[in-house]
Amino acid sequence: MRNDRFFKLFSISLLSLWLVIFALIPLLSTLGLSFLSVDDNHFFKWPLTLANYGQVLDPLFLHIISRSLYMSIFTTLICLLLAYPFAYILAQLPAGVKPFLLCLMIIPFWTSSIIRIYAIMALIKTRGILNTVLLHVGIIHQPLHLLFTQYAVFIGLVYNLLPYMILPIYTNIDKLDKRLIDAARDLGANRLTIFLKILLPITLPGILAGVILVFLPTMTLFFIPDLLGGAQSMLLGNLINVQMLTLRNWPLGCATSMVLTCLMFVFLGLQHYIQQHSSSTGKQAAGQR
Amino acid sequence: MRIRWLLWGFYEVENNIIEIKSLSKTFHGQTVLNNINLNIKNGEFLTILGPSGCGKTTLLRLLSGLELADSGQIFFKNQDITHWPPQQREIKTVFQSFALFPHMTVFDNVAFGLKIKKLAKNVIEKRVDAALKMVKLESLANRKPSQLSGGQQQRVAIARAVVNQPAILLLDEPLSALDYQLRKNMQFELKSLQQQLGITFILVTHDQEEALTMADRIVVMKDGNIEQVGTPRQIYEEPNNVYIAKFVGQANIFDVTVLEANQHNVVVSLENRTFLLTNKKGFNKGDKALLLLRPEDLHVLGSNEVNDSGMMIPAKVEQFIYKGSTVDLILRSASGQKISATEFFDEDDEKLEYAIGESVLIEWVPGWEVLLPYEE
Numbered sequence: 001m002r003n004d005r006f007f008k009l010f011s012i013s014l015l016s017l018w019l020v021i022f023a024l025i026p027l028l029s030t031l032g033l034s035f036l037s038v039d040d041n042h043f044f045k046w047p048l049t050l051a052n053y054g055q056v057l058d059p060l061f062l063h064i065i066s067r068s069l070y071m072s073i074f075t076t077l078i079c080l081l082l083a084y085p086f087a088y089i090l091a092q093l094p095a096g097v098k099p100f101l102l103c104l105m106i107i108p109f110w111t112s113s114i115i116r117i118y119a120i121m122a123l124i125k126t127r128g129i130l131n132t133v134l135l136h137v138g139i140i141h142q143p144l145h146l147l148f149t150q151y152a153v154f155i156g157l158v159y160n161l162l163p164y165m166i167l168p169i170y171t172n173i174d175k176l177d178k179r180l181i182d183a184a185r186d187l188g189a190n191r192l193t194i195f196l197k198i199l200l201p202i203t204l205p206g207i208l209a210g211v212i213l214v215f216l217p218t219m220t221l222f223f224i225p226d227l228l229g230g231a232q233s234m235l236l237g238n239l240i241n242v243q244m245l246t247l248r249n250w251p252l253g254c255a256t257s258m259v260l261t262c263l264m265f266v267f268l269g270l271q272h273y274i275q276q277h278s279s280s281t282g283k284q285a286a287g288q289r
Numbered sequence: 290m291r292i293r294w295l296l297w298g299f300y301e302v303e304n305n306i307i308e309i310k311s312l313s314k315t316f317h318g319q320t321v322l323n324n325i326n327l328n329i330k331n332g333e334f335l336t337i338l339g340p341s342g343c344g345k346t347t348l349l350r351l352l353s354g355l356e357l358a359d360s361g362q363i364f365f366k367n368q369d370i371t372h373w374p375p376q377q378r379e380i381k382t383v384f385q386s387f388a389l390f391p392h393m394t395v396f397d398n399v400a401f402g403l404k405i406k407k408l409a410k411n412v413i414e415k416r417v418d419a420a421l422k423m424v425k426l427e428s429l430a431n432r433k434p435s436q437l438s439g440g441q442q443q444r445v446a447i448a449r450a451v452v453n454q455p456a457i458l459l460l461d462e463p464l465s466a467l468d469y470q471l472r473k474n475m476q477f478e479l480k481s482l483q484q485q486l487g488i489t490f491i492l493v494t495h496d497q498e499e500a501l502t503m504a505d506r507i508v509v510m511k512d513g514n515i516e517q518v519g520t521p522r523q524i525y526e527e528p529n530n531v532y533i534a535k536f537v538g539q540a541n542i543f544d545v546t547v548l549e550a551n552q553h554n555v556v557v558s559l560e561n562r563t564f565l566l567t568n569k570k571g572f573n574k575g576d577k578a579l580l581l582l583r584p585e586d587l588h589v590l591g592s593n594e595v596n597d598s599g600m601m602i603p604a605k606v607e608q609f610i611y612k613g614s615t616v617d618l619i620l621r622s623a624s625g626q627k628i629s630a631t632e633f634f635d636e637d638d639e640k641l642e643y644a645i646g647e648s649v650l651i652e653w654v655p656g657w658e659v660l661l662p663y664e665e
Contacts, residue, residue, distance in 0.1 A: 179388035182355050186384075187402035187453065188376035197401075201392045 027261070034254035044251050052255035061239070065259065068236040071150075072218040075157040076165075079214045080207065082158070083165035087206075088199075090166075091173040102170075105163055113160055117227050120156055121147060148230035156224040161217060165210035172206030173199075208271045216264050236260055305364075306331040306456060306489050307352065312361035314347055321347045323513040325361070329457075334483050334490045336504035338497060340536070344513040345493045346385075349459050352491065353382045366456075376405075381450035382459040386466045387442045389434040395421070395445050396430040402453040420452035423482075440471045447479075451486065458483075460492040464499060476502050497537045501525065509533050526657075531664060534581050541587070541628050543580040544663070550574045555660065560602050560622050567656055577663035586657045587630040589618055592648045601650040604628055606643045616641045620649065 034052055039045035055061065090101060108116060123129050124146040131143040146152050180202070184194045200207075222237035234242075236256065243253035307329035314322040322344045329335055337345040350356040352363065354375035362371045370378055381402070390398050399420055403413045421427045424444035434442055443463065450458055463479070464472045480503050483490045494500055500507050501521040509516045509524060517529040528534040531542060548563060549556040555568045559580060572578060595601065607627075608619035620628040630651065632641050643649065 177386075177388060179384050179386070180390060183382070183384055183388040183390070183449075184401070185355060185375050186353055186382045187449070188405045189401075190376070193405060198390060202390075 030254045030257055033251055034258050036251045038249045038251050052251045055252055056255050056259055064234050064239050065236060068219045071235060072215050075154060075218045076211055076215045078158050079162050079165040083162060083169055087166050087170035087173050090170055114223060117156055117224055124152060152228040153225050156228045157218050161214045164213035168209035169203060169206040172203040176202055205275055208274060212267060212271055215267060219260060304330055306366060308364040310362045313359050314351060315359055320513050325515060329489060332487055332489055333505045334503055335506050336500040337493045337508045337510060338500040339510035340495055343510040345510050346461055349461055349493050353380050353459055354378050379456040380459060381453050381455040383446045383450050383463050385462040387446040389442055389445055391434055394431050394433060398445055399449045399452050416452055420448040424448045439467050443475060457489045457491060462494055479503060530661060531579060539584050539629060541582045545578050545580045547572045547574055547576040547578055560624055564600055566658060566660055570660060579661045579663055581659035581661060582653055584629040584631040586653045588652050589630050589632060590650045592650060595650050598650050601652045603650055606645055606647045606649055609643050618643060
């Protein structure tokens, strides 16, 4: 009994310690740093200032932030549109095939994502595999200029983040009682009604989880716009990267990071709100997490 | 001519709401329903009884339109509905484990079918309220299914189907998710609901007691075939074969040989004794047959109580199980056959005391036995 309590105390304090060291302290120091002044020799110096946040609100920065949001929203939307049917079909397949297909989907992610982005570059460059095949088949007569455009960034982001959308949605659809669909059909619902009134609301927790998992990383995966988009397509992640590593302006980088953190909190809050107000299944799913 | 046609039509509608003709269904090359023929009467409580995998649920799904038949036809009020989609059929289903929509309130669950029909809002409200009142749930209209007990969920499922005013209500193992006491209560409630609504109920179950309690007629199925159709009494007292006899209640089964036979009677040999029984199934001399005796039809007498032991089976008591309202006996005949008997307390024998190892004689009321053709 006493051992048991000791173990409980030990494991909880270990976990708390971990979170304090690796989450709370870095977050607080980022926050603190964002209010300090830049110094060319020592990274930062006194006094406290709001100048960094003033700079974040600069039209140029706001432009990058709004572009990041726009890219994130589009990437998330494309991921959702691709992932939902994929997850639905996957969930309908026989139980023996499902793990195999899930495995196939995950295996590429055992290699470094930078390598996979270089692979995409090889695929979509002007004399790449995609253009060669399309020209050969005769679908196009001029090679497509995809690389170093916004489309390439979209392709890279969607490719990298799609599994994070598929998995939570798949889990939701897979555990859905198939008799609910039967019941809806029995009561006269057509396919569209079943989708809108039954499938969508019940799988909403999965959709929300997928959206969170895709939306936020989109803004921070700076190497994808770097490699695929060329110089023009800066996202919030790239901005932070440049400020921290190239310009060595840590306070400004921290202030920009805090903008990202605030965005994250807004979205998590939104997800929580929707789940609380949508359905009992949503509440259960939220409780499980 | 026309009057005759009208009368014929009237007669048909009144009597058979569903006619199933040579219906077959296979899944992945496996025959689930094999040439099913069945007429279902308007307003009856029909129970389809069989073990899991006998095709009873598939038959229900073909009736609701959730599955389509490979061959054969289904007629609803003389109309061929074999290929109609579910929404066109006046047939609604109460699903196993209820399949309530978890994200909707009780009210929205019940209103689902009516909203799809795009009825006016006040009409929907009126009909949903009436349906909830019928199942005594009017106070819980704003709850979510997860906030209800199993019995309440069951009622919502019934209300959700009935509110669409179907001509036929299909119930797929509706009570299997409930505990014993609740199941008992719901059996009576379903029966009275059916009488109150006056519509046809088709209930699928693997529970023979449930079938006997509720049904006007029982369809016994096995391996995609219909084994017997009849009233609960017919199924229990005159089963067509050993399978049905064993599935519907307990039965002692003896191999016997027909020694003599005429139109009315047979003489069979059993335990080196001869028994004179009625010949209902046209047995001939020399036939092998199976004699079926229900435990509760057997009367176990102490050897000293009996003067004439003709038409009785001698046996020894092996086990004595007191069950409150009855006493169950496990007996062993001279030839070594195990026999179950259930004895009731009555004025003839208030004590029902038997000693283990006691020699007894078993008798039954002539005619209560069932004599079936021999099968392996």
